[in-house]
């Protein structure tokens with residue numbers, strides 16, 4: 001009877017639970033965070049307001065925002081143990097490895113002070129405050145540059161750029177960066193968030209969930225694609241070579257990074273907003289060549305496969321123009337997504353059922369053990 005079992009490879013199309021946090025709707029091509037269209041949030045809200053919304057279910061009042069910002073800004077400084085860890089990790093390690101290891105250390109430091117027991121929400125806000133500092137410290141360390149201390153007078157997005165570059169860019173750049181963070185913050189049961197929920201379902205701790213989620217995000221079929229887009233652009237070189245490059249790549253069965261999506265089959269709802277942010281950066285940095293390459297590959301992919309870009313396609317070149325190192329792109333994604341991951345971790349534990357699917361066994365039939373070597377005797 002086993003041949004009648006329906007296998008849902010990759011859990012494609014399977015609804016495994018409910019969530020109040022966000023809805024990704026492929027029919028209407030929309031993404032809502034707690035009911036609000038993400039495009040409106042990107043146009044009207046700071047990243048702190050969006051983070052608060054994801055955790056609390058409502059946008060903050062002025063007083064609530066003031067209190068939330070004060071807590072976040074007060075926890076930006078890295079402990080010496082975390083700074084030492086970043087400095088000691090070999091630079092051959094990917095920045096996602098550094099981030100994953102640093103979050104693991106932060107988890108160990110949380111439990112070192114049992115009198116200081118914080119709720120998962122409080123731990124989430126602390127992670128939210130710390131991740132930009134880790135990412136910025138690591139990028140600067142790799143260039144042999146001194147770290148730049150956080151500034152409590154700056155909002156989250158501005159301070160992230162300040163700590164990375166040691167100067168504040170023009171408002172155009174800050175806006176584009178803030179928009180990218182809002183768009184990256186949450187996307188229902190994507191692979192990394194589902195990973196965090198699996199960890200949550202065993203009643204493990206929040207930092208373990210985030211460490212596991214960082215591991216899942218790193219892969220090029222998920223968050224790692226924003227870095228891979230820049231590798232593709234470097235390989236192609238210029239717009240006039242895009243079509244021929246794509247023909248070769250598809251002929252050798254390569255997946256084209258930054259294109260396609262498990263849920264959206266008609267284009268990613270977030271791409272128009274991020275593309276507008278990229279356009280503003282292209283104008284600001286006067287890089288029409290990059291836009292030409294972007295457009296040429298998008299058109300060629302549309303003609304060849306009718307597959308559309310996902311959010312990683314415009315985000316990669318946007319971060320490149322801002323001056324981030326390519327391997328830092330996915331850690332930025334992680335810093336934004338820690339809001340969604342932790343909101344899901346908390347939601348999973350509030351309505352928990354251990355996540356443990358079944359599999360259909362296809363290995364050898366039962367057989368007796370007949371050791372051919374020395375055996376036990």
Ligand SMILES: CC(=O)SCCNC(=O)CCNC(=O)[C@H](O)C(C)(C)COP(=O)(O)OP(=O)(O)OC[C@H]1O[C@@H](n2cnc3c(N)ncnc32)[C@H](O)[C@@H]1OP(=O)(O)O
Pocket residue numbers: 010220221222223225254255256257258259260261262263305307310311312
């Ligand atoms: C923020 C994010 O994480 S968004 C996702 C970022 N990831 C990427 O950009 C990586 C590239 N994209 C992909 O690999 C895929 O589109 C995924 C993994 C995102 C989604 O994949 P799935 O839902 O499993 O679709 P699947 O891989 O079955 O693709 C369906 C068909 O489209 C093709 N296809 C889908 N995406 C691509 C792509 N990027 N390049 C080439 N072909 C593609 C597949 O080869 C397949 O063709 P076939 O039916 O002829 O075999």
Ligand SMILES: O=C([O-])CC(=O)C(=O)O
Pocket residue numbers: 184186187189190191222261262263310311
């Ligand atoms: O939803 C997904 O599968 C991937 C994605 O776009 C995201 O995590 O932002």
